[in-house]
Amino acid sequence: MxxxxxxxxxxxxxxxxxxxxxxxxxxxxxxxxxxxxxxxxxxxxxxxxxxxxxxxxxxxxxxxxxxxxxxxxxxxxxxxxxxxxxxxxxxxxxxxVKPGARIAAKATRNGNIGIIGTEGTISSGIYNTYLSETNPTVNVYGKACPLFVPLVEEGWLTDPVTVEVAKRYIKELLSYDIDTLVLGCTHYPLIRHTIGDIVGNNVTLVNPAxxxxxxxxxxxxxxxxxxxxxxxxxxxxxxxxxxxxxxxxxxxxxxxxxxxxxxxxxxxxxxxx
Amino acid sequence: MxxxxxxxxxxxxxxxxxxxxxxxxxxxxxxxxxxxxxxxxxxxxxxxxxxxxxxxxxxxxxxxxxxxxxxxxxxxxxxxxxxxxxxxxxxxxxxxVKPGARIAAKATRNGNIGIIGTEGTISSGIYNTYLSETNPTVNVYGKACPLFVPLVEEGWLTDPVTVEVAKRYIKELLSYDIDTLVLGCTHYPLIRHTIGDIVGNNVTLVNPAxxxxxxxxxxxxxxxxxxxxxxxxxxxxxxxxxxxxxxxxxxxxxxxxxxxxxxxxxxxxxxxx
The missing domain is CATH 3.40.50.1860 (Rossmann fold)
Structure with missing residues (x-):
């Protein structure tokens, strides 16, 4: 070639x-x-x-x-x-997915990693598989966020509605004391500021791109x-x-x-x- | 047959x-x-x-x-x-669409009809065409509501987020003094109570089904x-x-x-x- x-x-x-x-x-x-x-x-x-x-x-x-x-x-x-x-x-x-998992495994300090993505990505458990292969001691918490893609497509990137939806989706993950969050859908980097404001400075956002x-x-x-x-x-x-x-x-x-x-x-x- | x-x-x-x-x-x-x-x-x-x-x-x-x-x-x-x-x-x-337009033309008292639907339905202007054919004196106001379908598919039928999104979409239509609102997407009857609460009793909801x-x-x-x-x-x-x-x-x-x-x-x- x-x-x-x-x-x-x-x-x-x-x-x-x-x-x-x-x-x-x-x-x-x-x-x-x-x-x-x-x-x-x-x-x-x-x-x-x-x-x-x-x-x-x-x-x-x-x-x-x-x-x-x-x-x-x-x-x-x-x-x-x-x-x-x-x-x-x-x-x-x-x-x-594999590059995203690799960088998340490097980024975490306390071993608690959150993954947000589509229903398909989360239910496949594929991030868990790759993360466990890279570092068997990490804890992985996944959350499907099906409204993020339509909200991005609507262009409501920093809208209060998007903030409210993001809070709802991410709340559960924060309760697990995650210090790393993988943006496990290529649409999500477009709302990374909204997500970043919710999770705060102590959580590293990982963009697999x-x-x-x-x-x-x-x-x-x-x-x-x-x-x-x-x-x-x-x-x-x-x-x-x-x-x-x-x-x-x-x-x-x-x-x-x-x-x-x-x-x-x-x-x-x-x-x- | x-x-x-x-x-x-x-x-x-x-x-x-x-x-x-x-x-x-x-x-x-x-x-x-x-x-x-x-x-x-x-x-x-x-x-x-x-x-x-x-x-x-x-x-x-x-x-x-x-x-x-x-x-x-x-x-x-x-x-x-x-x-x-x-x-x-x-x-x-x-x-x-044609049955929906017909019933809306019958339902209106002040001649101001709102249509909510997908981007495709609203931009096609088809409700306007049929309504004008039925009654050339009516005023038709369309509004695309792209987030309604994903919200329904997510099952958030009466969720505060859906209420906020619906308020945002419908606000403009209410400013035109509509007395009739066509649920111009077959998903929308599933959130008719949320929509009905926002528009109030003076607006007739039309379900083309x-x-x-x-x-x-x-x-x-x-x-x-x-x-x-x-x-x-x-x-x-x-x-x-x-x-x-x-x-x-x-x-x-x-x-x-x-x-x-x-x-x-x-x-x-x-x-x-």
Whole structure:
């Protein structure tokens, strides 16, 4: 695979842009092909079987763009589909959960770690698995926060309603004396200030995006496929609402998004599955 | 078409059950085949093109069950896809918007009507179109309420957060001196008490489900295909999460839902489209 090939990054919608942003910052020579599954967002309440089907379609689409590596920039899809899709392709596939768990295990001082995420991510117990592997002595407390994604999508990032909902969700975790809280959904960094105000200065917020970009860099170097040139034009694809997506992307990315294309992601279905 | 054939009813998820419930009450001799597109819920933020694609797939699925009529128990799909799918099949297809508009036009005394619904339903302006056709003198004020569906799905039906969100959304409409408010999304009847407390006794809440079931009854009679027997067993299908759906359905339907099947709705895609 040529080192000049792009990196595929995908998410259920806009959340994964927080990961794309981190990749652009840390390895600015890489070109990104981003896919947001805006027609079928949210992923957080869907079953493992459905998330695997959707992820396979997206991986097939990204492969038509000749990507050299894929980043699953969605916790739910990382939890449910990473293992399956990674075993089906010959390029590296990286999720956000393992890097997030690794950094949380390093960050905690008292061994009590909270995880907030979608219903799917929390019920999968995947953070617990990775955290236990890294450090068997930590205590992990998970809490599903299903209203955070719609509140972010509504743009109520610091609204009193969002503050009230966040207090409600996080209260229970604080009762366990956590000193570290993983933002286990790529939408959540967009409300990190609201969450930070509630948990206070003694709790470290962990954003897996940073560590994911670091891991990607290491993998590219290990495989000898890191870009040696300047990045080309990042390209953005969605399954619905290209205009709305592009407007949002331009508010959070360091580059200008000049074009976003709508594609029919269902047409990448494999009839054998 | 045999009068003993079932009625197809579909929605993006659980909301359409409020319409199915009304059909069961008003025409208890009819058998229902319900489909909830739980894998791709919500529809409210999606484009017209995507909603037409999804609705066509569902209509094709319902036709494999030999339905004699179809009720689109979703305002967004009624707004975007009714005309298209109705022109492509030879059985009657009924939406919820026209019946809702008709009853609102009858209910208003001062001519000021509010509509709450999803982003798609409100931006389509379809309630305005139908209301103007029925009564050109009415003033119609629409407000999109994107957080209502996730709040209902979270089960926070009378929660203080839902009350605060509802106040925020409805405040603007009340400033227009509305005396009638259409619950323009089939999820909203599930929070009608919260909404009713905010708007007060002087505002009539219109639930299109009641009028939709009445219209269905009339259409079946006109076509001479009304059931003359006792209803068979209603059948429920979803695109994801059958168990969760069934649990919810059993809390709101007058019949017991004994089985809900997961189907792969994408496999009903027409490759010609």
């Amino acid at each position: 040529a080192s000049s090939a792009p990196i595929g990054v995908f998410d259920s919608g806009i959340g994964g842009l927080t990961v794309a942003r981190e990749i652009m910052r840390q390895i600015p020579g890489e070109t990104i092909i981003y896919f947001g599954d805006t027609a079928r967002v949210p992923y957080g309440s869907k079953s493992k079987k459905t998330i695997i089907t959707y992820s396979r379609q997206i991986v097939r689409f990204l492969q038509t763009k000749n990507v050299k590596a894929i980043v699953i920039a969605c916790n739910t899809a990382s939890a449910f589909a990473l293992e399956t899709v990674a075993s089906e392709v010959s390029i590296p596939v990286i999720g956000v 940073y560590e994911t970009a670091r891991e990607l860099k290491k993998v590219l170097e290990k495989e000898g496929i890191e870009s040696t040139a300047t990045a080309g034009e990042h390209k953005f694809y969605v399954s619905d609402g290209a205009e709305k997506f592009q407007k949002f992307a331009n508010t959070i990315l360091p580059c200008e998004v000049v074009e976003t294309k709508d594609i029919n992601i269902e047409s990448f279905a494999d009839s054998l599955i | 045999a009068s003993s054939a079932p009625i197809g009813v579909f929605d993006s998820g659980i909301g359409g059950l409020t319409v199915a419930r009304e059909i069961m009450r008003q025409i208890p001799g009819e058998t229902i085949i319900y489909f909830g597109d739980t894998a791709r819920v919500p529809y409210g933020s999606k484009s017209k093109k995507t909603i037409i694609t999804y609705s066509r797939q569902i209509v094709r699925f319902l036709q494999t069950k030999n339905v004699k009529a179809i009720v689109i128990a979703c305002n967004t799909a009624s707004a975007f896809a009714l005309e298209t799918v109705a022109s492509e099949v030879s059985i009657p297809v009924i939406g919820v 009641y009028e939709t079931a009445r219209e269905l009854k009339k259409v079946l009679e006109k076509e001479g295909i009304e059931s003359t027997a006792t209803a068979g067993e209603h059948k429920f299908y979803v695109s994801d999460g059958a168990e969760k759906f069934q649990k919810f359905a059993n809390t709101i339907l007058p019949c017991e839902v004994v089985e809900t099947k997961d189907i792969n709705i994408e496999s009903f895609a027409d490759s010609l489209i």
